[in-house]
Amino acid sequence: MSDRLIQSVARSLDILEQFSFTQTELSVKEISEGVKLSKSTVHGLIKTLSQRGYLEQNQENQKYKLGLRLFELGNVVAGNMEIRQIAAPIIAQLGETLQETVHLVIRDGNQAVYVEKRDGPGSIRMYSQYGKRAPLHCTGVGKAILAFLPEKVMEQILIESEMVAFTPKTLTDPEKIKEELSITRDRGYAIDDEEIELGLTCIAAPIFNHKKEVIASISCAGLKFRYLEESQEMRPQQVIQAAKEISRRLGWKE
Amino acid sequence: MSDRLIQSVARSLDILEQFSFTQTELSVKEISEGVKLSKSTVHGLIKTLSQRGYLEQNQENQKYKLGLRLFELGNVVAGNMEIRQIAAPIIAQLGETLQETVHLVIRDGNQAVYVEKRDGPGSIRMYSQYGKRAPLHCTGVGKAILAFLPEKVMEQILIESEMVAFTPKTLTDPEKIKEELSITRDRGYAIDDEEIELGLTCIAAPIFNHKKEVIASISCAGLKFRYLEESQEMRPQQVIQAAKEISRRLGWKE
DNA sequence: GAATGGCGTTCGACAATATCGAACAAAATG
DNA sequence: CATTTTGTTCGATATTGTCGAACGCCATTC
Numbered sequence: 101m102s103d104r105l106i107q108s109v110a111r112s113l114d115i116l117e118q119f120s121f122t123q124t125e126l127s128v129k130e131i132s133e134g135v136k137l138s139k140s141t142v143h144g145l146i147k148t149l150s151q152r153g154y155l156e157q158n159q160e161n162q163k164y165k166l167g168l169r170l171f172e173l174g175n176v177v178a179g180n181m182e183i184r185q186i187a188a189p190i191i192a193q194l195g196e197t198l199q200e201t202v203h204l205v206i207r208d209g210n211q212a213v214y215v216e217k218r219d220g221p222g223s224i225r226m227y228s229q230y231g232k233r234a235p236l237h238c239t240g241v242g243k244a245i246l247a248f249l250p251e252k253v254m255e256q257i258l259i260e261s262e263m264v265a266f267t268p269k270t271l272t273d274p275e276k277i278k279e280e281l282s283i284t285r286d287r288g289y290a291i292d293d294e295e296i297e298l299g300l301t302c303i304a305a306p307i308f309n310h311k312k313e314v315i316a317s318i319s320c321a322g323l324k325f326r327y328l329e330e331s332q333e334m335r336p337q338q339v340i341q342a343a344k345e346i347s348r349r350l351g352w353k354e
Numbered sequence: 355m356s357d358r359l360i361q362s363v364a365r366s367l368d369i370l371e372q373f374s375f376t377q378t379e380l381s382v383k384e385i386s387e388g389v390k391l392s393k394s395t396v397h398g399l400i401k402t403l404s405q406r407g408y409l410e411q412n413q414e415n416q417k418y419k420l421g422l423r424l425f426e427l428g429n430v431v432a433g434n435m436e437i438r439q440i441a442a443p444i445i446a447q448l449g450e451t452l453q454e455t456v457h458l459v460i461r462d463g464n465q466a467v468y469v470e471k472r473d474g475p476g477s478i479r480m481y482s483q484y485g486k487r488a489p490l491h492c493t494g495v496g497k498a499i500l501a502f503l504p505e506k507v508m509e510q511i512l513i514e515s516e517m518v519a520f521t522p523k524t525l526t527d528p529e530k531i532k533e534e535l536s537i538t539r540d541r542g543y544a545i546d547d548e549e550i551e552l553g554l555t556c557i558a559a560p561i562f563n564h565k566k567e568v569i570a571s572i573s574c575a576g577l578k579f580r581y582l583e584e585s586q587e588m589r590p591q592q593v594i595q596a597a598k599e600i601s602r603r604l605g606w607k608e
Numbered sequence: 609g610a611a612t613g614g615c616g617t618t619c620g621a622c623a624a625t626a627t628c629g630a631a632c633a634a635a636a637t638g
Numbered sequence: 639c640a641t642t643t644t645g646t647t648c649g650a651t652a653t654t655g656t657c658g659a660a661c662g663c664c665a666t667t668c
Contacts, residue, residue, distance in 0.1 A: 104618085105402040107654065108626060109366045113406050116427060124434045128645060138628050143646065145626095148359040152367050153462065162635090162645065166431045168462050168485075171469070173370060174428010175485035177420045180378045208407065208422050215425070231422075231429035358647085360626065362655060382616060392657050397617065399655095416616065 111135065112145045116154065116166065121229065125163040174231070181206075183307070183316055184216050186349045191218050191318065194342040198320050198335060205234070205241040206316040210257040212242045220322065237261050237277055238270050240292030240304035244317035247284040248306045254281065269294045289336050292319075299324050303336050305343035310351030318343050365389065366399045370408065370420065375483060379417040428485070435460075437561070437570055438470050440603045445472050445572065448596040452574050452589060459488070459495040460570040464511040466496050474576065491515050491531055492524050494546030494558035498571035501538040502560045508535065523548045543590050546573075553578055557590050559597035564605030572597050 114135045118126055126134070132142040146164060149155040153169035178184065187204045195202040195218035204216040211233045236242030236257060246254050263272035271277050284290045292302045304319035320339050368389045372380055380388070386396040400418060403409040407423035432438065441458045449456040449472035458470035465487045490496030490511060500508050517526035525531050538544045544558045558573035574593050 104398060104655095105405060106362050106366070106398050108360050108362045109399060109402045110406065112360070112363045112366070113403075113408065113423075119427075119430060121430055121433050124430075129643085139645080140629075140647085141627055144358060144360050145363060147646090148363045149367075151359060152364065154367065165434065166427060168431065168460075168467050169367075170424065170427045171431040171435075172428070172467065172485035172487070173373075173420060173424045174426075174431065175483065176373060176375055176378075177422065177425040177428065179375050179483060180419065181425075206422075213422050213426070229429065229433060231426035233426070358626095361624090362626085383614090393616080394618080394658075395656055401617090 108145065111137065111141075112149060115142065115145055115149065116170070119166050125158060125161075125165045127161075127163050131164070178215075178230075181215060183346070183350060187216055187307075187316075187318070187346045190342050190345055191216055194218070194318070194320065194338065195220065198338060200320050200322040203241060203319050203321065204316060205245075205319075207236070207245050207314070208233070210236055210260050212236055212239060212245065212317075234296075235261055235264075237263070238266060238292075238295045240290050240302035240319045240321070241317045243281060243284055243290035243292065244304035244306045244319070245314050247281040247290060248308075248314040266296045267294055267298050269298075271295065289340055290317075290319075292321075294324060303339050305336075305340045307343050307350070308347045308352040310353075312352060316346075318346070362399065365391065365395075366403060369396065369399055369403065370424070373420050379412060379415075379419045381415075381417045385418070432469075432484075435469060437600070437604060441470055441561075441570075441572070441600045444596050444599055445470055448472070448572070448574065448592065449474065452592060454574050454576040457495060457573050457575065458570060459499075459573075461490070461499050461568070462487070464490055464514050466490055466493060466499065466571075488550075489515055489518075491517070492520060492546075492549045493573075494544050494556035494575070495571045495573045497535060497538055497544035497546065498558035498560045498573070499568050501535040501544060502562075502568040520550045521548055521552050523552075525549065543594055544571075544573075546575075548578060557593050559590075559594045561597050561604070562601045562606040564607075566606060570600075572600070 115131055118131055118134045128139055128143055128146065131146065132139045135142065146155060150157055150164070150167070153167045155164045156167040157164050183206065184204070191202045191204055199221055201220035202218045203214055205212040205214050207213075212235075214230060214232045214234070217230070234242065236246050246257065249257070258274045258277060263274075264270075265272050271280060288305070290304045292300070292304070294300060300321065301324045302319045302321035304317050306314045307316040307318065309315050318339065320335065369385055372385055372388045382393055382397055382400065385400065386393045389396065400409060404411055404418065404421070407421045409418045410421045411418050437460065438458070445456045445458055453475055455474035456472045457468055459466040459468050461467075466489075468484060468486045468488070471484070488496065490500050500511065503511070512528045512531060517528075518524070519526050525534060542559070546554070546556045546558070548554060554575060555578045556573045556575035558571050560568045561570040561572065563569050572593065574589065
């Protein structure tokens with residue numbers, strides 16, 4: 101991909117990306133500071149985005165927020181996501197039998213994107229949101245993908261990823277991570293043992309497409325103390341079986 | 355809103371809008387024909403959108419489809435939509451008692467956008483999709499909104515809407531529609547009697563915000579013959595009550 | 609296996625157009 | 639009522655987006 105990118109388009113995307121679950125409304129000034137452009141430049145871009153429904157202005161405080169057109173397009177993407185439709189019933193089933201929160205993520209470059217879930221019972225729920233992104237090297241879902249990627253791709257991703265320690269248990273040394281991934285590959289499933297949040301454990305298994313490439317993974321996440329119970333021994337096998345079933349329906353053959 | 359819009363940004367949005375539920379993959383050629391621009395211009399825009407994850411290229415056939423970044427932003431919009439969170443449980447409840455498909459739409463200009471639903475039981479389901487848009491003047495949900503809008507706004511919308519007859523029962527004469535809306539206002543709920551699809555009937559009620567402005571509506575849609583049963587007499591009242599409850603939780607006071 | 613056609617992609621030159629600062633308007637603040 | 643802050647408009651400028659032409663790749667055809 102060459103580098104002759106359209107400046108104003110890239111800038112308009114920068115503007116959209118200023119918004120998030122926590123930053124839902126922004127003023128022109130805040131946006132212009134965020135993207136480091138003059139107010140007038142930003143204003144022109146914002147005006148274009150608003151007129152087309154990609155941004156909306158709150159008439160009470162003049163601030164802007166993301167518009168409904170994005171909701172619309174986002175749902176087109178969701179609707180076209182074959183794997184999501186295929187996986188949904190299997191994930192629901194798995195969540196039911198395990199009585200835990202189950203996630204489906206797909207790989208996008210060196211990140212994992214959450215595309216489907218099934219919340220577990222009880223008041224303690226994991227924070228998770230459709231479309232959320234997470235690093236590959238320190239999450240169960242991510243490791244399940246990394247471990248089965250071609251070695252060169254895996255190494256490239258580890259080089260590109262910035263290693264941030266979320267908890268004392270997060271692995272940040274690429275060599276240690278590679279060891280862990282090797283174990284994961286042999287075992288057939290990945291374990292996240294409080295690497296992203298203390299008290300949180302998860303088991304994840306890879307999903308393959310018809311070309312036998314890892315493209316996604318599912319995980320079963322829960323509080324650590326529950327995983328120590330003997331009745332949970334079969335859990336990894338159940339996650340693996342569910343992942344295999346999704347792979348199969350995607351055209352994968354053993 | 356003045357008209358000094360940024361051409362290249364508007365064009366990039368034109369490109370995104372070429373895609374839909376039915377048109378999920380497009381080639382550069384198809385896009386350039388769709389937006390009536392040279393291949394090279396389109397290519398530059400596409401390249402920018404792809405590099406940022408708003409489009410993705412299928413490596414097998416070179417075609418492009420909408421990217422995950424839109425899924426992400428679309429979910430931010432969904433997450434920020436207060437009314438959606440508030441209405442969801444009420445809609446689920448209503449669907450349960452009525453045993454029919456229930457929809458929540460919000461007004462966006464002169465269109466209705468479907469933002470939440472609860473599918474009815476049975477194999478016969480209405481085609482409906484999150485983010486889908488529909489005209490206001492010939493749908494139950496739309497008429498429930500139009501009828502309670504300030505007269506001038508309503509008239510403006512009728513002027514701007516192109517009147518397409520979806521079925522022989524669709525009203526296309528603005529005067530007839532105004533009469534119908536007047537009846538709707540007095541009755542407190544709207545009826546769509548096969549105006550958008552033959553065999554399909556629906557009952558819809560308006561939702562108001564804290565400023566007593568109509569901003570949305572809910573509907574209960576089902577096959578016509580079922581609505582003739584006597585047991586269904588209470589249905590309109592139940593839809594109205596649910597809509598009122600949503601309005602109340604949005605800060606509306608009678 | 610050379611020739612053809614179709615399509616995605618790159619390149620260079622030109623002029624259209626996006627950009628910025630400054631000025632204006634309109635609220636919010638004291 | 640003065641002052642500050644912030645959204646919006648305008649005009650001059652050169653940056654940057656645009657197009658046509660050409661390239662290269664793949665598949666199909668003869």
